Amino acid sequence: MNSIKEKLFKACEAYLEERIKRIETSMAGLESDLGNETKSSAGDKYETGREMINLEINKLAEQLQQFKSLKNTLNVAKNRTNTSSAQLGTAVKTNMANYFIAIPANRIIVDGEEYFAIGANSPIAQLLLNKKVGEEITFNGKSAKLLEVF
Numbered sequence: 001m002n003s004i005k006e007k008l009f010k011a012c013e014a015y016l017e018e019r020i021k022r023i024e025t026s027m028a029g030l031e032s033d034l035g036n037e038t039k040s041s042a043g044d045k046y047e048t049g050r051e052m053i054n055l056e057i058n059k060l061a062e063q064l065q066q067f068k069s070l071k072n073t074l075n076v077a078k079n080r081t082n083t084s085s086a087q088l089g090t091a092v093k094t095n096m097a098n099y100f101i102a103i104p105a106n107r108i109i110v111d112g113e114e115y116f117a118i119g120a121n122s123p124i125a126q127l128l129l130n131k132k133v134g135e136e137i138t139f140n141g142k143s144a145k146l147l148e149v150f
Helices: 003-036 043-078 123-128
Strands: 091-094 098-102 106-110 113-119 136-139 142-149
Touching: 003 043, 003 091, 003 098, 003 106, 003 113, 043 098, 098 123, 113 123, 123 136
Parallel strands: 098 113
Antiparallel strands: 091 098, 091 142, 106 113, 136 142
8 A cells, every 4th residue: 555545544544543532531531420429408409410411422422323334334434445536535636725535634744745635425535536647626726737636
């Protein structure tokens, strides 16, 4: 695999691991708080506090599931064979910007070059998919020519 692509995949994996770890740490803290919540004479206050903690745990559990799903998507992208057109798991260089079609993971700098890690369902990815070197896309009124796909 191309070393730039390997670095892009590693950066996306690190992004996901950091997010997953942060969510799991937050959930553990909330579960500890829930266990420490003691019933007072003001029963309603106790129930409200517990319910708020449970709501937050549920929100975090949903986020955790989303990041685990992104991890699966990244694994699928990693196992794709190279292609001459833009697909899930390919890096695309244009005269406007560079993209890595895998998961939404913000901006990644590899060997001094900036790449935007984007999900395959994002508007820009939808324009790039199946395009080949030399073809053009128009996004937000600006035209971009594909210079390299790998």
